[in-house]
Amino acid sequence: MKHPVICERAKGHYCGCSACGGAQHGWTNALLLARDPSPVARQEARDRSDTAWAATRPPVGRRKPSKDRKAAATDSATVDIVDWLSENPDTIDRIQEIGDILAGPVIQELDNRFGGSNPREARRQLTNHFWCDLLVAVAEAIEKFSKAMDRIPEYMTTVILQSRKAEGRGVLLDALVGLAVRTAWEPIKRMIHTVGIEELQRGCRILAVLICPAPENHQAVQDGALLPLAKEGLLETSRERLEQVFPADWVQRLREGLGEA
Structure with a gap:
């Protein structure tokens, strides 16, 4: 299926692309920006995010932050x-490799098994934060089972299903989730021996943030990707903004990780 560029360059916080099922949402263009030797496009993206943040206002009293403020x-x-990636090209290549696994063999296997006569409709079901759920589960599973790799697919499947249930996401068949996990895991597992566990985890976490249509509405990405990345790759300004819009327990964990508790 021909993939629309508008999905790859998405600036909004929604994905309904039936061409890729969300597997190419946002991240391909983010990597293009990171690879660009000129900082102009990256600075334009920063200016847009700063302008969007300035256009919002802190909540008054006990009101929660607005969706626009959280998105900004x-x-x-x-x-x-993206700026951090521009200075770490090896990680860009790693993320490209992981992303290509999802957008290639994984989506093809799901089409073959569950696509039926209307693969676009089947793919549309995956746009509701499925891929970021999968990537966060990979990063978590690698850490938990680094010495028991054969248990990882089963664990990942359980994590994804539990996370989606807890957050009220659309129900997906256990068999669909299991097939996606197994198909993604085999080539990703081989990468462990060439790049190491830490680098692979970092790549999955970054891709989870880049591919997620709305990290501000996805707790698994907040906890499993943004939190660890905030400790090593985010500027103080962004950390302060996240602290203003995320729950107090998230902020506490971040500050403990930074040694500020």
Whole structure:
């Protein structure tokens, strides 16, 4: 299927692309920006996120931050990640490799098994934060089972299903999730021996943020990707913005990780 460029360059916080099922949402263009030797486009993205943040106002009293303010905060974090990638080209290649696995063999296997006569409709079901769920589960599973790799696919499947249930996401068949996990895991597992666990985890976490249509509405990405990345790749401005829009327990964990508790 021909993939629309508008999905790859998406600036909004929604994905309904039935061509890729969300597997190419945002991240391909983010990597293009990171690879660009000129900083102009990256600075334009930062200016947009700063302008969006300035256009919002802090909540009054016990009101929660507005959705626009939360979106602007996560956009700021994404810009920081892209800037960090521009200075770490090896990680860009790693993320490209992981992303190509999702957008290639994984989506093809799901089409073959679940696409039926209307693969676009089947793919549309995956746009509701499925890929970022999968990537966060990979990063978590690698850390938990680094010495028991054969248990990882089962664990990842459980994590994804539990996370989606807890956040009220659309229900997906256990078999679909299991097939996606197994198809993604085999080539990703081989990467461990060439790049190491830490680098692979970092790549999955970054891709989870880049591919997620709305990190401000996805707790698994906030906890499993943004939190660890905030400790090493985000500027102070973005961390402060996230602290203003994310729950107090998230802020506490961040500050503990930074040694500010």
